[in-house]
Amino acid sequence: xxxxxxxxxxxxxxxxxxxxxxxxxxxxxxxxxxxxxxxxxxxxxxxxxxxxxxxxxxxxxxxxxxxxxxxxxxxxxxxxxxxxxxxxxxxxxxxxxxxxxxxxxxxxxxxxxxxxxxxxxxxxxxxxxxxxxxxxxxxxxxxxxxxxxxxxxxxxxxxxxxxxxxxxxxxxxxxxxxxxxxxxxxxxxxxxxxxxxxxxxxxxxxxxxxxxxxxxxxxxxxxxxxxxxxxxxxxxxxxxxxxxxxxxxxxxxxxxxxxxxxxxxxxxxxxxxxxxxxxxxxxxxxxxxxxxxxxxxxxxxxxxxxxxxxxxxxxxxxxxxxxxxxxxxxxxxxxxxxxxxxxxxxxxxxxxxxxxxxxxxxxxxxxxxxxxxxxxxxxxxxxxxxxxxxxxxxxxxxxxxxxxxxxxxxxxxxxxxxxxxxxxxxxxxxxxxxxxxxxxxxxxxxxxxxxxxxxxxxxxxxxxxxxxxxxxxxxxxxxxxxxxxxxxxxxxxxxxxxxxxxxxxxxxxxxxxxxxxxxxxxxxxxxxxxxxxxxxxxxxxxxxxxxxxxxxxxxxxxxxxxxxxxxxxxxxxxxxxxxxxxxxxxxxxxxxxxxxxxxxxxxxxxxxxxxxxxxxxxxxxxxxxxxxxxxxxxxxxxxxxxxxxxxxxxxxxxxxxxxxxxxxxxxxxxxxxxxxxxxxxxxxxxxxxxxxxxxxxxxxxxxxxxxxxxxxxxxxxxxxxxxxxxxxxxxxxxxxxxxxxxxxxxxxxxxxxxxxxxxxxxxxxxxxxxxxxxxxxxxxxxxxxxxxxxxxxxxxxxxxxxxxxxxxxxxxxxxxxxxxxxxxxxxxxxxxxxxxxxxxxxxxxxxxxxxxxxxxxxxxxxxxxxxxxxx
Numbered sequence: 001x002x003x004x005x006x007x008x009x010x011x012x013x014x015x016x017x018x019x020x021x022x023x024x025x026x027x028x029x030x031x032x033x034x035x036x037x038x039x040x041x042x043x044x045x046x047x048x049x050x051x052x053x054x055x056x057x058x059x060x061x062x063x064x065x066x067x068x069x070x071x072x073x074x075x076x077x078x079x080x081x082x083x084x085x086x087x088x089x090x091x092x093x094x095x096x097x098x099x100x101x102x103x104x105x106x107x108x109x110x111x112x113x114x115x116x117x118x119x120x121x122x123x124x125x126x127x128x129x130x131x132x133x134x135x136x137x138x139x140x141x142x143x144x145x146x147x148x149x150x151x152x153x154x155x156x157x158x159x160x161x162x163x164x165x166x167x168x169x170x171x172x173x174x175x176x177x178x179x180x181x182x183x184x185x186x187x188x189x190x191x192x193x194x195x196x197x198x199x200x201x202x203x204x205x206x207x208x209x210x211x212x213x214x215x216x217x218x219x220x221x222x223x224x225x226x227x228x229x230x231x232x233x234x235x236x237x238x239x240x241x242x243x244x245x246x247x248x249x250x251x252x253x254x255x256x257x258x259x260x261x262x263x264x265x266x267x268x269x270x271x272x273x274x275x276x277x278x279x280x281x282x283x284x285x286x287x288x289x290x291x292x293x294x295x296x297x298x299x300x301x302x303x304x305x306x307x308x309x310x311x312x313x314x315x316x317x318x319x320x321x322x323x324x325x326x327x328x329x330x331x332x333x334x335x336x337x338x339x340x341x342x343x344x345x346x347x348x349x350x351x352x353x354x355x356x357x358x359x360x361x362x363x364x365x366x367x368x369x370x371x372x373x374x375x376x377x378x379x380x381x382x383x384x385x386x387x388x389x390x391x392x393x394x395x396x397x398x399x400x401x402x403x404x405x406x407x408x409x410x411x412x413x414x415x416x417x418x419x420x421x422x423x424x425x426x427x428x429x430x431x432x433x434x435x436x437x438x439x440x441x442x443x444x445x446x447x448x449x450x451x452x453x454x455x456x457x458x459x460x461x462x463x464x465x466x467x468x469x470x471x472x473x474x475x476x477x478x479x480x481x482x483x484x485x486x487x488x489x490x491x492x493x494x495x496x497x498x499x500x501x502x503x504x505x506x507x508x509x510x511x512x513x514x515x516x517x518x519x520x521x522x523x524x525x526x527x528x529x530x531x532x533x534x535x536x537x538x539x540x541x542x543x544x545x546x547x548x549x550x551x552x553x554x555x556x557x558x559x560x561x562x563x564x565x566x567x568x569x570x571x572x573x574x575x576x577x578x579x580x581x582x583x584x585x586x587x588x589x590x591x592x593x594x595x596x597x598x599x600x601x602x603x604x605x606x607x608x609x610x611x612x613x614x615x616x617x618x619x620x621x622x623x624x625x626x627x628x629x630x631x632x633x634x635x636x637x638x639x640x641x642x643x644x645x646x647x648x649x650x651x652x653x654x655x656x657x658x659x660x661x662x663x664x665x666x667x668x669x670x671x672x673x674x675x676x677x678x679x680x681x682x683x684x685x686x687x688x689x690x691x692x693x694x695x696x697x698x699x700x701x702x703x704x705x706x707x708x709x710x711x712x713x714x715x716x717x718x719x720x721x722x723x724x725x726x727x728x729x730x731x732x733x734x735x736x737x738x739x740x741x742x743x744x745x746x747x748x749x750x751x752x753x754x755x756x757x758x759x760x761x762x763x764x765x766x767x768x769x770x771x772x773x774x775x776x777x778x779x780x781x782x783x784x785x786x787x788x789x790x791x792x793x794x795x796x797x798x799x800x801x802x803x804x805x806x807x808x809x810x811x812x813x814x815x816x817x818x819x820x821x822x823x824x825x826x827x828x829x830x831x832x833x834x835x836x837x838x839x840x841x842x843x844x845x846x847x848x849x850x851x852x853x854x855x856x857x858x859x860x861x862x863x864x865x866x867x868x869x870x871x
Contacts, residue, residue, distance in 0.1 A: 034269040049218040070184040074156040078148040086585035088196045092131035099127035104312030107560040110302035111242035112201040154204040155193025161207040168214040169641045171684040179680035185713040188597040205240035234286040238294030253651045314375035322540045334524045335536040337471040339399040341526040344381040348518035352504035354381035357439040365423035368438035373504035384410040388452045398528040401471035403457040416441040417451040425507035434507040452483040488517040563661040573656040576668035577606040581738030594719040594741040600708045605675040634688040648674035724753040
């Protein structure tokens with residue numbers, strides 16, 4: 001199946017007299033004859049690394065040109081947009097939290113976020129801007145340019161790493177250079193690396209790991225250089241895994257390649273078994289031990305930096321939060337819980353928080369007072385424990401709560417009791433095993449039998465000892481069984497609608513997960529015990545680093561898998577290789593930022609992967625028929641390297657098909673990177689094999705391919721950089737219906753951009769209530785009429801009268817439309833000559849009556865973007 005030779009002196013000897021730039025980077029596979037069978041020599045040739053390293057002036061010139069070209073592409077215009085773009089809302093905000101030391105919750109590991117925070121801190125950022133909304137303009141105190149420059153620089157370095165990686169896997173200098181140029185102008189990677197996002201650091205670290213491992217394969221086992229490159233691989237894997245969990249797929253890919261390599265080492269008769277064992281141990285240490293140590297180290301920095309309690313800490317247990325400064329978690333709590341104790345009751349199975357009620361009613365079912373789980377400490381979390389047989393009676397002597405006690409829970413602030421009945425649960429209406437839990441009653445009312453709950457202490461999860469005999473704060477886990485319905489007080493990760501303030505649903509369940517019916521007492525007040533100085537008190541045991549490490553990962557996993565809500569720009573993994581749709585990042589000032597791949601390269605990579613699979617299938621059939629295959633050294637290396645990279649592609653995209661959470665096009669980019677590496681070998685085989693005798697023709701073909709990629713990049717660069725574009729060019733560019741950037745956001749001609757000043761946003765308010773800034777997905781937009789002169793207008797406070805808003809226009813330009821002499825209604829303004837139409841996000845006109853209806857439903861508060869024009 002391969003070129004067989006007893007040694008490789010033929011090429012190595014000739015190399016002494018050949019210009020290094022002309023050396024073939026591919027050497028024959030060495031197979032020797034053993035006592036019983038032939039075997040593959042797994043040690044690389046001593047001069048293989050030299051053949052695949054930078055050693056000539058011409059190659060240095062390639063690299064200089066590549067760096068200059070990439071810098072121009074990747075670092076252009078980073079200061080624009082000068083407002084928050086896409087997920088900068090999250091990751092820029094996290095940088096502020098790091099600087100302020102306020103604990104937050106995120107589903108990703110901390111490294112990339114800490115790097116952005118470090119860059120911002122070095123640039124003088126004080127954490128005084130929170131990146132709250134897409135479109136929020138950056139103040140002068142926020143060094144967003146430096147943060148974006150860091151991201152773009154990593155993106156540029158990734159291009160250089162791709163070049164070195166292809167060279168290390170046997171691609172010729174010129175082909176690696178062209179492949180890297182194509183990667184430099186891959187629209188999706190240019191876009192993703194321009195903003196304060198995790199993807200640029202992640203892909204850089206993955207690229208560093210791939211390059212280091214491919215470099216490691218060039219050195220004989222046990223040499224200093226092999227250990228250095230193996231250590232570099234482990235460090236890069238640690239950084240990648242610490243940026244996003246996707247880096248763990250890279251760890252898995254390299255692990256599979258190590259198993260592959262060890263399998264052939266076992267069959268290498270020139271190597272003793274001890275050498276193979278030594279190699280396996282070194283790989284475990286460098287490729288698993290080093291990454292895990294780095295991963296844990298970055299979490300240690302994360303915990304040591306975020307020392308203050310914040311709203312993000314509400315996802316975590318009270319034990320965890322007790323380690324944070326300024327926390328409100330109770331300490332020195334009365335241990336014994338009894339009748340007449342005022343308690344707060346926390347749910348065990350979720351991070352929803354405390355059993356809670358407030359003076360608002362259900363809009364379904366009984367219409368009685370709501371019961372929810374609330375994550376923050378609040379007076380409405382307090383409950384008075386009563387005996388069911390003597391509600392409202394205060395006993396002179398303290399009585400412990402014991403297993404089997406029948407109790408009622410009175411909500412002191414509203415004088416209602418915890419109650420259940422046959423109504424369906426407010427959200428989980430289709431679940432026959434859940435019924436509504438409400439708060440029912442009034443002052444002086446003693447309640448009824450539907451207020452009775454049987455307390456059952458859970459022996460397995462309660463702290464051994466007295467906590468298993470009677471209720472002890474923090475230590476006893478119990479269930480509350482409804483005496484009439486025989487269902488258990490239950491909660492799960494389901495939110496109530498806005499009328500329930502999106503707090504967590506509480507119901508009564510006859511089945512369901514056991515841990516979701518467990519509760520415990522956190523806060524505990526009892527007058528009889530408080531006057532007794534000998535009363536035992538208890539506090540949470542503060543977890544150490546590993547306890548916090550484990551809990552944070554449980555929460556990260558739980559939150560991540562529950563990100564299942566639909567999104568207007570989400571896409572499925574099966575659609576990614578076809579580039580069926582992109583993602584809208586930002587839109588304002590008649591400009592748009594939209595994530596879209598370079599279709600020329602994107603589709604070429606996808607097509608090549610499909611073709612390669614077909615070629616391999618055909619070769620296997622030919623081999624079964626006894627025909628020789630893979631006889632050429634370059635073809636053999638091509639197959640090996642492409643299989644390596646396509647394995648990386650599959651490892652990185654495969655898990656996406658198993659995930660049920662929201663998925664977007666940018667989740668494809670780590671896998672796509674491996675596809676581009678494989679495609680680089682496809683370009684190389686064109687030159688080295690398909691056109692071996694006419695290499696000039698092969699080079700012209702790949703240069704032509706680069707020209708096509710450059711044409712696409714240049715045509716679509718307005719979507720990358722947020723540049724002016726025209727409606728006709730935009731509409732012409734939408735090759736697929738899924739490329740759903742809104743062409744109505746642009747102007748008709750470039751001359752109109754030359755005449756514009758600033759296109760403002762119109763904030764329509766009602767009774768002082770202002771809507772959050774709209775994103776490109778929910779913004780009502782207004783088209784201009786032909787040949788407009790664009791001016792700035794500001795809509796001031798607008799009172800609502802009879803569901804009609806009067807627009808008062810303030811003149812801000814000498815060429816502005818003359819303000820009306822009197823207040824004008826929407827009908828007056830809409831019918832005025834020169835006033836533009838209301839459009840939805842798809843460019844469809846919205847009738848005036850529909851606008852009125854929408855505004856009435858939203859309380860008259862609606863944010864639109866509008867242009868008033870003069871004919």
